[in-house]
Each structure stands twice: as C-alpha cells, then as structure tokens.
Amino acid sequence: MVRAVTCLLLCLLLGCTTMHFRSSGHTKTLVGVKAGHDHRDQVQGERKFFLWGFIPQSHIVWVDQEVINMGLQSGSNISVRVYQTWGNFLLTVLTFGMYIPKNYEVTVYGLKAKNDL
Numbered sequence: 001m002v003r004a005v006t007c008l009l010l011c012l013l014l015g016c017t018t019m020h021f022r023s024s025g026h027t028k029t030l031v032g033v034k035a036g037h038d039h040r041d042q043v044q045g046e047r048k049f050f051l052w053g054f055i056p057q058s059h060i061v062w063v064d065q066e067v068i069n070m071g072l073q074s075g076s077n078i079s080v081r082v083y084q085t086w087g088n089f090l091l092t093v094l095t096f097g098m099y100i101p102k103n104y105e106v107t108v109y110g111l112k113a114k115n116d117l
Helices: 001-013 062-067 086-094
Strands: 017-023 037-048 058-062 072-083 099-112
Touching: 001 062, 017 099, 037 058, 037 062, 058 062, 062 099, 086 099
Parallel strands: 017 058
Antiparallel strands: 037 099, 072 099
C-alpha cells in the first residue's frame, strides 16, 4: 500500500503538462504595443492531457492562428494565461491525474481585417 501511494505521488510530481504559445508566421504577431491596434479581443481554449501529463507531454497553441480566427489582420500586445477551472481541477482529482484538462486565454489588441471594417 505504501509503495502504491509513493508511486502515485511520484507520478503526480514528475508528470508535467506544458503548453507552448508560438507563431507560425502566417500573420504578424507582436508581444509589444503597436500603434493602430485598438481592437481588444480575447479567446479561451482547453487542451487535454492524460496519464499525469505524460501523454502528450506538451501542446502547441498557435497564437497567430488564434489572431486570424478572431478576424484580425495582425495582433500586438499579446498576453497569455494558463489556468485550470475548479471543475477541471475536480476532474483531475477524481481521475487521480489520469485526465488533466488545462485552460488557456489569449488576449490581443489587433487591427481588424479589411473586410470587417
């Protein structure tokens, strides 16, 4: 029994959920502030991890694709936040870490696409 608990604790401590926020270069994305980028938009999403975060070990969130999906030509002053809701935390605890949903939020100040003006 002690070995099983020790093994479970080690898996929870060694397991890792990682989200990488990257740009593929399909549209201009800047971390800093840019003039004319006045439209603020935000998107929230979720990624799923399994087996204490070992499968998959990481997820990539393509920030420029999120900017395009928001209907923006380009984005600046981009900020990201990774968090876990209470409901998702409860799911993680109830499944003993076998299922770990993680949430993210991307906030962008952008330039509206020309067809949206």
